[in-house]
Amino acid sequence: MISVEEALSRVLALAAPPEGETVTLDEAAGRVLLEPAVARLTQPPFDSSAMDGYALRSDDLGGPLRIIGESAAGHPWRGEAAPGTAIRIFTGAAVPAGYDRVIMQEHTSRAQDVLTVTDPSGGPNIRRRGGDFTAGDTLAPGRRLSPADIGLLAAMNVPEVTVARRPRVAILAGGDELVRPGTPPGEGQIISSNDLAIAAQVREAGGIAQILPIARDTETSLHEGFEAARGADLVVTIGGASVGDHDLIGKVAADLGMERAFYKIAMRPGKPLLAGRLGPGAIIGLPGNPVSAMVCGTLFMQPLIRKMQGLEDVSAPEKARLAVAISPEGGRQHYLRATLQDGPDLPLITPFPNQDSARLSLMSRADALLIRPAGDSAREPGEIVCFLRLPH
Numbered sequence: 001m002i003s004v005e006e007a008l009s010r011v012l013a014l015a016a017p018p019e020g021e022t023v024t025l026d027e028a029a030g031r032v033l034l035e036p037a038v039a040r041l042t043q044p045p046f047d048s049s050a051m052d053g054y055a056l057r058s059d060d061l062g063g064p065l066r067i068i069g070e071s072a073a074g075h076p077w078r079g080e081a082a083p084g085t086a087i088r089i090f091t092g093a094a095v096p097a098g099y100d101r102v103i104m105q106e107h108t109s110r111a112q113d114v115l116t117v118t119d120p121s122g123g124p125n126i127r128r129r130g131g132d133f134t135a136g137d138t139l140a141p142g143r144r145l146s147p148a149d150i151g152l153l154a155a156m157n158v159p160e161v162t163v164a165r166r167p168r169v170a171i172l173a174g175g176d177e178l179v180r181p182g183t184p185p186g187e188g189q190i191i192s193s194n195d196l197a198i199a200a201q202v203r204e205a206g207g208i209a210q211i212l213p214i215a216r217d218t219e220t221s222l223h224e225g226f227e228a229a230r231g232a233d234l235v236v237t238i239g240g241a242s243v244g245d246h247d248l249i250g251k252v253a254a255d256l257g258m259e260r261a262f263y264k265i266a267m268r269p270g271k272p273l274l275a276g277r278l279g280p281g282a283i284i285g286l287p288g289n290p291v292s293a294m295v296c297g298t299l300f301m302q303p304l305i306r307k308m309q310g311l312e313d314v315s316a317p318e319k320a321r322l323a324v325a326i327s328p329e330g331g332r333q334h335y336l337r338a339t340l341q342d343g344p345d346l347p348l349i350t351p352f353p354n355q356d357s358a359r360l361s362l363m364s365r366a367d368a369l370l371i372r373p374a375g376d377s378a379r380e381p382g383e384i385v386c387f388l389r390l391p392h
């Protein structure tokens with residue numbers, strides 16, 4: 001069995017280079033920018049007022065001032081800033097050359113066209129031309145576009161961007177016991193939860209998830225499932241990965257020409273993970289136990305989907321202090337479902353006493369996966385351990 005680290009590097013090697021597509025800004029949020037976006041203008045394009053009030057010259061602060069004009073957003077004033085004068089000005093309006101200060105109106109008194117400054121404290125209240133960005137400035141590629149990025153790109157007058165095409169991920173759950181949520185299960189049947197959870201992880205990582213009809217435990221049914229997955233960048237199977245008589249994924253995928261990257265890793269949960277190349281795309285075979293499937297989804301599938309979009313941001317483990325004692329570890333690297341609390345220096349981490357890889361209720365409550373190396377010795381409360389934060 002290979003290590004988790006080795007398995008991850010083999011999984012990431014399955015990613016083809018990202019393909020670009022052009023989208024308008026209203027479709028670009030959450031997408032990964034592939035080419036630099038270049039500002040087409042300078043922002044602000046002119047010195048602009050940060051307040052509603054009066055623009056004047058600092059030299060004239062002491063005396064009464066004659067109000068000779070008005071500058072509003074979209075309606076600049078075109079006169080000259082003569083000594084002893086001020087103009088009425090509004091937030092966002094151009095500050096005419098010569099005036100170097102805007103006094104907010106609450107700090108003035110006005111009688112007809114005569115202005116007196118009652119409180120000269122406070123800054124100039126002028127946003128300088130180019131204070132935000134300058135024409136030619138770039139937003140660098142290799143980032144997932146946030147709502148703030150979309151606003152920035154719009155302000156840069158960039159209406160379209162080149163982003164990575166979202167990987168298409170076909171999800172094939174298999175098992176004679178599985179029925180869809182909402183169906184009353186018959187004897188021996190359970191609800192198929194994994195394909196929906198894994199589809200949600202696919203979308204979280206930026207992929208397009210296609211949930212295929214549930215395959216039955218026959219080679220014919222699995223062949224039909226793989227046929228339906230044709231054209232996907234990644235096929236994710238769930239279940240049927242272990243050694244039982246009905247665990248057929250490895251065989252069927254091999255019959256279809258899968259080039260195996262590995263099968264089985266020294267990890268708990270998730271030992272029977274399978275990965276490889278299948279035609280032009282990739283395949284990951286997740287174990288059927290619901291928690292095992294999700295942990296492998298977090299550790300391997302999501303990083304692969306991100307890499308397919310040009311992101312290599314494998315999440316880094318953080319440090320916490322144990323809140324409880326834990327017993328010695330077995331021969332596989334263990335990812336324990338755990339909760340986090342605030343601690344005096346580091347967070348405090350408490351693994352659930354029961355780590356059964358079928359318990360979705362605990363996975364749903366978990367804040368983190370506590371990482372224990374294979375063969376780790378018993379640990380006492382207060383000792384420092386590593387964990388991966390789970391998204392909430």
Ligand SMILES: Nc1nc2c(c(=O)[nH]1)N[C@H]1C(S)=C(S)[C@@H](COP(=O)(O)OP(=O)(O)OC[C@H]3O[C@@H](n4cnc5c(N)ncnc54)[C@H](O)[C@@H]3O)O[C@H]1N2
Nearest residue numbers: 173191192193194195239240241242247271287288289292
């Ligand atoms: N003799 C051995 N038995 C098992 C071993 C082993 O090494 N030797 N490994 C165990 C481990 S570890 C895991 S993990 C599981 C993985 O088994 P499979 O990938 O073959 O999964 P299944 O047998 O198909 O299902 C396991 C379990 O999960 C339920 N399941 C499956 N699909 C779904 C779904 N879409 N939604 C909800 N639940 C699902 C299924 O009903 C089973 O209860 O093998 C161990 N056995």
Ligand code: MOO
Nearest residue numbers: 269270271292357
């Ligand atoms: O590895 Mo299994 O995934 O322990 O439940």
